[in-house]
Amino acid sequence: MALLELRNIERHFGDFAAVNGVSMNIEQGEFFTLLGPSGCGKTTLLRMIAGFDSPQSGEILLDGKDLVSIPPEKRPIHTVFQSYALFPHMTVAQNIAFPLRMKKVSKEEISKRVAEALKSVRLGDRGGRYPGELSGGQRQRVALARALINRPRLLLLDEPLAALDMKLREQMQLELINLQKEVGITFIYVTHDQTEALALSHRIAVMNKGRVEQLDEPSNIYDHPKNRFVADFIGTCNLLPAAVSVTGEEKMVIEIEGLGDVAAKNPGRAHGSGTLALRPEKIRIAQKLEPGIEENHFRGTVHDFLYMGDVTVYIVEVGDGVHIEALLPNSAAGRPRILAAGDPVEISWRYDAGTFLNE
Amino acid sequence: MNSRIAKWLISGPPSLYLLVFFVIPTLIMVLASFRYAGEYGGLAPILLHDANGAHLNLTLESYQEYFSDFIYTWLLLKTVLYALVTTFFCLVMAYPLALLIARSEKKRRDLLILLVILPFWSNFLIRIYAWMIILGPQSAFTVGLNDLLSLLGMGPVRMLFTPFAVVLCLIYVQLPFMVLPLYANLEKHDPALLDAAQDLGANGWQRFWKVTFPLSLPGIYAGVALVFIPVLGIFAVPDILGGTKGIMIGNLIKQEFLEARDWPFGSALSILLTVAAMLMVGMAALLARRKGSDA
Structure with a gap:
């Protein structure tokens, strides 16, 4: 009891x-x-x-x-x-x-x-x-x-x-x-x-x-x-409007407005439109990323950044004006140099890094 | 340097006012109490000229007169008793009222406080004369009360020109002076303290005696001082409502100055009253502090 x-x-x-x-x-x-x-x-x-x-x-x-x-x-x-x-x-x-x-x-x-x-x-x-x-x-x-x-x-x-x-x-x-x-x-x-x-x-x-x-x-x-x-209230989260296009057993393909097709984890009952919730620290960001390690890989430019001491927050513009927030730790290994606004940059994330939320 | 000038500018005028209109008059009274009365009232000259030259014309006669007859001390004690009774009833009635106002909605508080101070908008003497009518033998109140008493096989009672009338009116006159400081104190209490007390196991009675009451002590002290001290010197109320039995020390002092024209004795009585009041307030403060440090 x-x-x-x-x-x-x-x-x-x-x-x-x-x-x-x-x-x-x-x-x-x-x-x-x-x-x-x-x-x-x-x-x-x-x-x-x-x-x-x-x-x-x-x-x-x-x-x-x-x-x-x-x-x-x-x-x-x-x-x-x-x-x-x-x-x-x-x-x-x-x-x-x-x-x-x-x-x-x-x-x-x-x-x-x-x-x-x-x-x-x-x-x-x-x-x-x-x-x-x-x-x-x-x-x-x-x-x-x-x-x-x-x-x-x-x-x-x-x-x-x-x-x-x-x-x-x-x-x-x-x-x-x-x-x-x-x-x-x-x-x-x-x-x-x-x-x-x-x-x-x-x-x-x-x-x-x-x-x-x-x-x-x-x-x-x-x-x-x-x-x-919950996604918005707890921590920071990229909330990207998306629609389910193809569903598989484990994975599925969703189309994010202004960005195109993205691989995501199938939560089970996904259908129609919804939101992809993606935590900034789960996104890889660098000037050049090896292609193919992670399912989702995009090229963009640094729109803005905030130096926070322990980490730097980058706002990356990808696709058709979509802004995605990503984190880079400021440890010696984590960041070779500060990327400035306007620099070309690549981001990637695993299919299961985000959560698809049905409307 | 500038701040020192500013300090003087701010504290100077009130200090000067108090010096001219309080300290100096008090000293004049002290001196007057040691002088002889003039032949036709007023005061005899301080310096007396005779064959041996000038010498001081001072005496302890007024104080001797006071202590020569117990009736004066008795009158002083009676006055203190009236003041104590008045203060007690004011406290007992004002506390629940102040608490009620402090705990009512913010919008209603201002209205209730306005009602408390409303009597101040009419003349003091007129309000006392109103009591003369209320307590008079033909008033509906007196008649009704006596009818009720006769049903119980008692009475009739006379209320006007008795100590009862004096104290009743003193309570009425002084009540706002108890309500206001109590309200000012109670209104500031943090309601979370009562929640905390209840949460930690205190029932309504314990919440009052362990939290509200001890926190309101400064308000009680202020209210008691504001009620008790002015009552000691009051003469208008017993003059109008007291008759011969309801007389207080204030009446005697007034009489000495205006009717008997014995200014030195009137001054001596005033000084003794002031000393007695200061002794009582001082003792109360000492007791309060002793109790505070014990707890």
Whole structure:
């Protein structure tokens, strides 16, 4: 049995369908992420799991038991809020002790467990400080310790890293992964940041307009997006309008507008028109490429390029004004010299490098 | 250099104003409390000329008079009691109101605050006279109340010219001064804190006493000071509604200046009232700090 079951959750605000028929199962011990642009319904869904909002129809089950009728303060579920919501009038230790005090745990027990919690988030010497005296990363760790001290069945995290700068965010991502492994508590993580979702999660539910577009492991979501929205939202992707012309068992031929015939993997039920989703890093680019290694080979010119430090992004114009984005690592072996705008260039990719998405 | 000039330009005028209209008058009062009353009111000269030349004409007579009869201290204590009762009821009534306003929709908040300050748009004395009519023996309120009491076999009661009338009106007059600072404080609270408290297991009662109330303490202190201190010196309300039993120290001070024409004694009473108020506020602040550092 799944730890948390969502069955056909509906939540409308007036005419706006914030959550529109969402069902999913979340397993014990999972790091599960709800990913989507703002307004996709991920936060509404999280608030319903926490108990601050209720679905108009559908069921939320924890361990198979109804959760909707239980008020937030009685649910074995804690939340790390985006703003951390630390109590400014309490010290760090008092903040962390708060859930235990609400449960009327004995004083000795509280001080013992708070000391342990402080140590586990490397704030052993900061128990007497007030939240206002801590840095962003430290506040984040206090919020985590406070939400975990009661050992909830489920920890909800609402964009907890959004307020941190990039360096610190990467460090906190690693800490979160390790912490989740250590405590073994199921995490449900909400974010609009796709790299964060890919890095942290066991499974991701990509949401849009109140619906789940795709629910899968990070690598499957990245490599095999189910539709145009997912392909576009996760990472960068060349989205080329195309139509199926010949289908084989494993391969097929599709015609890309303005480029011509291209070999692609047959996803099974391909027919009519659709989109070829092609990741830039799966495209080979050089001044001269040996013909025949990869099925699809085109000559074009560099339209534009962006030097990013670790890689260079090239926009290559091929065929009849089709722009394709390709990546070249800036390692010594990877790039002999910077190709300038207007330089002739060749690109190629394997038939299975892209994914054909039916309309 | 420029910033120093700017600082003086900004802080100078208000400082000067306070010096001329607050510090100097207070010092004049202090001095006056040690002088003799003039023969026809006012003050006797500070310097007295006689055969031995000029000498200072100062005395502790006014303070001796105060301590010679307990009735003055009793009046002071009674005034403090009225102020405490007024402050308590203002707090108890203003807190839920301020909380309600702070938690209502943004659009409705401005309207509700407008309603709270609406009484300020009519004259203070007129509002007190209105209470005279409301509490008068022929008013519908009094008649209705006495009818009700007679059904229960009690009464009738007289309300006008009693301490009850004074305190009732003081509460009415001072209530906005409690609501406004409380609202200003409560309105700034981050609603996520209450969500967090609930999420971490706090019920409604615990959310109030562990989060909302402690965070509103600065607002409570400000409201208490704004209500308590002015009530200590007020005389218009007891003058109009208090009769002989409802008199407060403010009435006595006013009487000493305008009727008895004993300015030194009036000054001494004012100084003693100020000292008493400062002592109480200071003690309250000390207690609050002690409690704050304990927690």
